[in-house]
Amino acid sequence: MSHRQYAVTHTDIEKLNARLLSISLSRDERDWQSVFHTHHFTELFFVVSGEGNFLFREKLYHIKTGDLVIIPPYMEHTEQSIPDTPLEYYVIGVDGISFQPAGEQTCVQVFCNVSNKALVEEIFSQMLYEMRNPAYGSDKICQDLLEILILRIIRSQHVIPVPIASTYMTKECARIKEYLDSNYSEPITLDTLTDLTHMNKYYMAHSFAKYTGKSPIQYLNDRRMQAACTLLRDTDHSISAISASVGFSSQSYFTQAFRKKYGMTPIRYRQSQAGDDAANGS
Known part of the structure; x- marks a missing residue:
């Protein structure tokens, strides 16, 4: 017979302090409205089947079976299925930890190209089983599985775990963000x-910039620009009407700020979007 024995080597790994809050398995049955939302904790979103888009306020990413998305606290997001390919996905809520890509100073969304999709799905599946069928040690098993999952993410994606205390948005800053999102006009x-x-x-101002990477006024202007882009793309409202409706004090200042951010005037942006729609046959 053949026999090979491997000695276990012990590595000093800093305690993660990650705490499992929840796990769910969902399937888009077209009976719910996809809306932007946030959480005060980190989410791990794993696609079991289907195809769709994962949306943030400023970006859209295509997602498919086997993709893993890490969403940091307080980042607005939502997901949408592509018709006839409904998304089925696990979502884990994790408190106490978030992630930064190596070389970054802030926690951002991370899209993981998982190499061993079957293994990752099995970890999620075991965690869900333990929560659905609680028995002695279920919480401990789930916590250990969570740490295994996080270590595999760190190993394969070159991200750095960050204690939530260094990224946790204070109640006051969260209130400011919510206020700006709702009252930007x-x-x-x-x-x-x-x-x-x-x-x-x-x-x-310093505290808000620490958690968002932008000053409150920068965040406000970006929020206004996002709304303006939507109106330019989806309506035929005049530039002056759009400028006023998203909160700019004058059309000239709006045009100047828009050109600075996007490298083109609002009119040129509208024309480019109309051209893209025509090219796509819509």
């Missing part, structure tokens, strides 16, 4: 936000 200044949170103006 209104006149908003730093004084507006300090009155909202009762924080020192400069500390508030």
Whole structure:
């Protein structure tokens, strides 16, 4: 007979401090509305079958069977199936940890090209089984499986685990973000936000930038630009009407800011989108 024995070597790995909050298995049956939403924890989203798109406010990514998406806390997102290929997917909620790509300073969404899809799916499946059939040690088994999954992600995707304490958005900053997302069309200044949170103006701006990578005013202008792009693409409203509806004080300032961000005027952007639609036959 043949026999080969391997000695176990022990590696000092810093404790992850990741805590499993929830796990679910969902299938898009077209009976729910896909809307942008956020969570205060990290999500691990794994596609079991189907095909669709994963959307953030500024980006859209195609997803398919075997893809794994890491969504950091407080990042607005949603998913949509492609007709006739409904998505089926696991979602895990994880507290205490998020991820940064090597060389980055902030936590961003990570799309993992999983090499061993069957192994990753089996980890999710075992966790769901334990939660559906709780018995002695189920929570411990799930926690250990979570750590195995995270270590495999770290190993294959070259990401760095970050304690949630260094990325966790404070209640005040989360309130500012929610306010800007909902009221971007209104006149908003730093004084507006300090009155909202009762924080020192400069500390508030610094704290918000720490968690989002942008100052409150930069975030507000980006939010307005996103809304403007949607209106330019999907309506025939005039440029002046769009400028006013998304919160800019003048059309000239809106055009200047739009050109600076996108390298073209709003009119040129609308023309380019109409050309793309015509080329795609829509």
